Amino acid sequence: MTVREAYMRASSFLGERGASEAPKSAELLLQHVLGVSRTRLLVLWSDPIDDDAFDALWAMLQRRVAGEPVQYITGEAYFYGRRFAVNRSVLIPRPETELLAERVLQLGDELWGAPGAPRVVDVGTGSGAIAATLAAERPAWRVAASDLSAEALETARGNSEALGVAGGVTFLLGDLLEPAIAAFGADGIDAVVSNPPYIPSAEMEGLQVEVRDYEPRLALDGGEDGLEPYRRMLSQMAAHGAWPRLLGFECGLGQARELASLLRETGHWPDVTIVEDYAGIERHVLGVRR
Incomplete structure (x- = not known):
């Protein structure tokens, strides 16, 4: 069996059993089994695949058919061009979150210039992406x-x-902003960025199986309307008088305008903007005090 034939069998197997993105999943799993890039995979297209590699591929296909995401099967995901190890204790990084990181980088440069050294806290860091x-x-x-x-x-x-980059990152265990406020003080946080849980509790059971049964509920369930983590962070800021100059949140479908209103109501960010993701969904809310 050639590498191409193995790919075709894998893709058909996944497709016939209803796995989402069957061709892409088959390709990624085959790359992982062979330890090659996509370009190298195409170079090997006509080469034979050995029995051990095909057996390993077939075992992974069973896991994918059961609903396990490819990223957990391979143990890796890519974010902003970098490889991140992932497991079932962390949310799989999404491409749209790259837009949040990019906007925070841009606004940080505007606010603090180069080589500014703001204290930036990533709340609910997960994989650390x-x-x-x-x-x-x-x-x-x-x-x-x-x-x-x-x-x-x-x-x-x-x-x-x-x-x-571990030398440039401080790791804090605790609830939302509390450990950062305890570590740096109310005036020691210049920027906060967060992709917190934002799925309304009632919608959890209706999520696709890859998310519902495999990704950590702690990183998904955002309470009754999905906005509870944001309200709690704003309450923590108010309780300690810790108001960063820059605030960047990712949120769910239909939540951005209400979240933006919550930020405006505090009166601490005169400039509140909403940013759309690649699909045109209002995905990120940013507050800036220039």
């Missing part, structure tokens, strides 16, 4: 990553170490 990206792109920034899950925080630490 946002925190490590900010630290890698702006080495002078003082980045902190917080999470309520000790397992997630260890994954974030491991990814930061693998990317060579």
Whole structure:
């Protein structure tokens, strides 16, 4: 059997059993089994695939058919061009979140210039995708990553170490902004960025199986209307008088305008904007005090 034939069998197997994005999943799993890039995979298209590699591929296909996301099967995902290890203790990084990181980088440069050194806290860091990206792109920034899950925080630490930025990131265990406020004080946080849980509780059971049964509920369930984590962060800021100059949130479908209103009501960010993702969905809300 050639590599191409193995791919065709894998893609058909997934497609016939209703797996989403069957061709792409088959390709990614085959790349992982062979340890090659997509370009190299095409070079090997006509070469034979050995039995051990095909057996490994077939075992992974069974997991994919059961609903397990490709990223958890391979143990990796890419964010802002960098590889991140992922497991079931962390949310899989999404492409739209790259837009949030990019906007925070741009606004940070406008507010603090180069080589400014703002203290930026990534709340609910998960895999550490946002925190490590900010630290890698702006080495002078003082980045902190917080999470309520000790397992997630260890994954974030491991990814930061693998990317060579662990020395520029402080890791904090605790509830939302509380550990950062305790560590740096009310006046010690210049910017907050967060992709918190935002799925309304009643919608959790209706999520696709890849999300509902495999990704951590702690990183998904945002309470009755999905906005509870944002309200709690704003309450923590109010309780301690900790108002960052820059605030960047990711949110769910139909939530951006209400979230923007919550930010405006505080009176601490004169400039509140909504940013659409690649699909035209209002996905990010940013507050700036220039």
